[in-house]
Amino acid sequence: MIQGALDNGMRVVLLPDEGPQVAAIYLWINVGSCDEPAGFEGAAHFIEHLVFKGTEHLAVGECAGKIEAMGGDLNAWTGFDETMLHATVTSAHTADAVGVLAEMMRRATFDATELERERGVVIEEIRGGEDDVGLVVGEATYATVWPGDPYGRPIIGTARSVRTLDRDALIAFYRSHYVPANACICVAGHFDAAAIRARIEQEFAGGPPAPRRDHAPRAEAVRGGLHRIRRKLDTHVVRVAFIAPCATDVAAPTFDLLAASLGGCSAAPLVSALRAMPGCFDASVDYEAESRAGLLVIEAHVAPGAEDRALNLITETLAGITTHGIDRGDLARARASLAAERRFRRQTVDGRAHEACFYQELFGDPGAWRSYDARVAAVSDEAVNEAAAGVLRAEEAAIIALTSKRAKLAPSWAPSARSAMPTGMVRHRLASGATLLLEPDESPIGAIRIVGLGGQLSETARRAGRAALWTRTVARGGGGLSADALGRAAAGLGGSVGAAAGRSSQALRAEFPAESFGSGLELVLHTLLDPTFAPQEVEQARAAMLDDLAARDDDPGERLYTAVWAAACPGHAWGVDPAGTAASLIRLNASALQSLHRGWARPENLVVAVTGDVDAEYVKSRVEYAISKLKPGPLAATLAPITRPTEPRRLSLRSARDQAHLVVAWPGLGVRDPRAATLDLLIELLSGQSGRLFLELREAEGLAYAVSAESVEGVVGGLITCSMASDPARLDEAERRLLETVGRVAAGEIRADEVERARAAVLGAVEAELQTAGARASEAAFAERYGLDGAQYRTLLHRVASVTLPQLTALAAECLGTPLVVGRLAPR
CATH class of the missing domain: 3.30.830.10 (Metalloenzyme, LuxS/M16 peptidase-like)
Incomplete structure (x- = not known):
């Protein structure tokens, strides 16, 4: 650790290491909602948005664009007492990323047109937050405990306060508070410490002194009631x-x-x-x-x-x-x-940089x-x-x-008295038919993934939600241990055991500190061999899923997304709601879950991947012994091909919420398609803060509060979706402009600089993701089970770097032509 301060008082912390080629830059500024004077509520959060909207040297969208071109990610958040700007990039671009953050903190222009457009975005964000249960109850807690105190006000402000924020006042607040003397910068990861220190001095020298934080005395907290x-x-x-x-x-x-x-x-x-x-x-x-x-x-x-x-x-x-x-x-x-x-x-690196700033x-x-x-x-x-x-x-x-308005509380109730990159993977074909991938390294965490085909491919309309219910219950007791006993055992070892299910597969997963991994492995294997599926655990998990279904109206975007998948995959398991229906969930019981588990936990269906500082021979012997005890059975997953709609389909849903959503779907690629890296670039070109959709639909035209693109690849095919959340009054315009924007990409209107920005962003995301043992184990296990090479993630950087512009335009033309489904949701 290297620490010090610039002449102006700015704190500097450098945490160089020899790990993966990635670095995180965190810029902590001592200004938050508690620094806002009365009548200026929401200013700090608004300014956090505005520093992305152009600086003296970077146009709108270029801050994020430059970071993504460095293979990185740019983000920010505002709290009660601080604002954080942070970027994670590949190591070669660390110094330039420091420059981008300096631009945002010191030279934002607050363009009047962009300011008004972003004001609308923030107000829409506030409206959307009214349906966020966690946000509503969190803000209410602080307002209840500290009424009249800055901690009792919403960090984001209110629609009324944001409407009245004056541009000149915002600029004055920015120039007095967002100054180097009032900040700390921390850089963590693989970089040249001397060079980065010099760049920090160049970018952050000078400036006015830090403002005096004249917070009002802490109001007396309200206790009880x-x-x-x-x-x-x-x-x-x-x-x-x-x-x-x-x-x-x-x-x-x-x-x-x-x-x-x-x-x-x-x-x-x-x-x-x-x-x-x-x-x-x-x-x-x-x-x-x-x-x-x-x-x-x-x-x-x-x-x-x-x-x-x-x-x-x-x-x-x-x-x-x-x-x-x-x-x-x-x-x-x-x-x-x-x-x-x-x-x-x-x-x-993000965890270390954030912690050092704090x-x-x-x-x-x-x-x-x-x-x-x-x-x-x-x-x-x-x-x-x-x-x-x-x-x-x-x-x-x-x-x-x-x-709800109808709920009553009984009036009688009252209160009373750093990890190394992999060094080598070894593949073992076990006598039982399972595959074991071992990749010991120097990580202080040991991770295990047990993956098999299943998930939504094991669903029918009558048993929809079975895989999701399995994920909630399979690790809730096993090997003679109750749910509480298993949870206590895992917590006592400093780790956890869980499960996941997706479109094509399902998995057991666990991480434990390296020194307790052997004991943690035994818990995972007990869960694999003998899950309890205790009736009370199944009933509790099913009740939670039914509650989630009932709350679907609180998330109209998710409701529309599910309907679009059903329309794009008619009659196929992928068209079934993975969360189930009220009727299907009522039918599910412990017996149904045991049946699913037996159909998934066939030795020949399983790939086990273990990474971290583990005893390879011990792991191999224990896994081999455990899996030999599994009994073969019929595969739960049905690998039927998808029959696509012959004509484009339109969906029109209604909601009680004052929100509008749009989801458009196109055919994608299967997980085994060799053009997967090209598809990654295509999705990144559309999405991200400097992608086509964000820049054209949100930034340039203010048509959407949120807009994104994603691709899901599976063993039976894939689906590409673009989603927008828009003002209901502009939904028709939003649909037209989204289809036009994607249509130009499909027609080959792709610039070389866009490709390089997308390429850098994907490369950076891969570098950042593979820092943890759990991520490496997941990549290896899923790839191997899908018929690919479990070690292929090591070559992903090369495959992404090798994608050409003609390959990208050809894939765009193939996939992004006529949509399969156009789904719309609007207020009733």
Whole structure:
């Protein structure tokens, strides 16, 4: 670590290493919503948008375009007390990325036309947030606890406040607050430290002093009471918030451990009690530590009518904890889980850069994470229990209930007392018919993926959602261990076991610290051989899926996307809703899940990939032995080809939401098609912040708040989709312009500079993705099972670099001609 400061006071932290050819640049600016004067709410977030809209030397879209041309990604966010601009690029472009961030922080032009266009985008973002349950209940919590305080205001502002933000006032605020003396820059990854330090000095020298942060005194927090928000929703949320220390408080490590003990893993006492309750679909416990305030928050998502039961269960569980203390086993698992979580975060350059900024600006030392980890490790069990007894008093809890208008809460309820790149892959064809891929390296994390064909290919209309239900239940008990016992065992080892399912496959997955990987491997293999599918776990997971279906109206874009897939793949498993239907989910039970599991867990259907600092011989012997115990059975997946619609189809859906969405689908490629790298470039050319769709439809014309393109490739074919969220009054125009934009690409109107921008972005994304052991294991396992070479991800960079413009135009002409489906959703 190299740290210091420029003459103007700007803090500089460099974290060079010899890892993958990727670097992250994080620019932390000490300005957020709490710095906004009254009547100026939302200014910091608005400015975060505007710095992307042109600078003295870069036109609209060029900031993102340059970063993507460097093989990178550019993003930003605004908090209560800080704004972060950050980019991740391939190592050769680190210095130039520093220059782009300097342009954004120091030389944004606030073009009047772009400002008005972006004002509309932000207002549309605020409107969209009204249907985001997490955002609504989060903002309501802070408004309830700190009324009249900057922490009680929405970071994004309100539609009314954003409409009144004056350009001159915004420029004055920008010039006084977004200055080097008020910022910290951290660079992490593979780069030349001397060269980057010189570039930072060149770009950030000079400037005015940092502004005085004249925050009003912290308002007295409101403790206790029940506060209701009424919305027309199918899922209700209850939140219980307790005042907690801020991030820099000496007690913060104790509260990190307290939150982890209550809800850091599925076996934690409070979360496990809530999730076992009928009518509760999900639960969590979080320590939300800001720089000057903190909350410990318990949240439960419940069915209408279950609010009282959830609140009473929280009260009863906390009463037991404050009286008798937290079980030492739960505390031990929380310590392991918290330590592992922080280690996982430091695998990537982004994680390390963000962490260094945080500790530099809040603690004055970018390396303070080491002492913080030591302080967490030194917290005694007694200290955690004392904190629980002192804070978790129900009479001081602020209760926030997000319910529908018809829901009633019983009035009788009241509160009472760094990782190396792979060095070599070895493929083993096991006697059972399975394939084992072993790729030992120096990663501190060991990862395993067990992949087989299945997923949506195992679905029919009658059993729709079976694979999704499998993912929620297969790791909830196995090998004689209950769900709680398995969760406690995994958390105690500092890792986790989970599952995933997609269009063509399904998988078990797990990561554990290298030193406990052997024991973690045994948990995964127990899950593979003998999943429990306990009826109560199946029923709870099914109830959660039914609740998700009922809430589909709260996400009209997802509803339309699902309908477009059904229209593009008529009569095929891919046209079935992967989330299931109310009728199909009711039919599913433990027997149906066992049948699916047996059809998937056939030895000849499985590829096992293991990466990280693991004992290869031990892994091989244990995997070989375990898979030999599996019994062959009929393959669950049906590999029938897709029959496409003979004529373009149009869908028209309606929603109660004041939103409009558009999804257009074209035929894509199968996963085995050798032109996969060309397709990656084509999708990137359309999407991204400097892609055709974003620049033309969002930036130039303001037609969409969100616009994107994606491709899904599977063993039976593929589908390309473009999606937009638009103003309902402009939906016809949005459809016309999207089809025109894509049509020009299909006609071969592709510039060489666009191709190079897309190429750099894809290359950078690959470099960044493959930093973690889990990502490498996933790439290897899925490729191998799809009939490709499990080690092919190593050659992906070369294949992307080799794509030519004629190849790209030929593929665009083939795939992006007449759409298969045009789907529209508008207000009723």
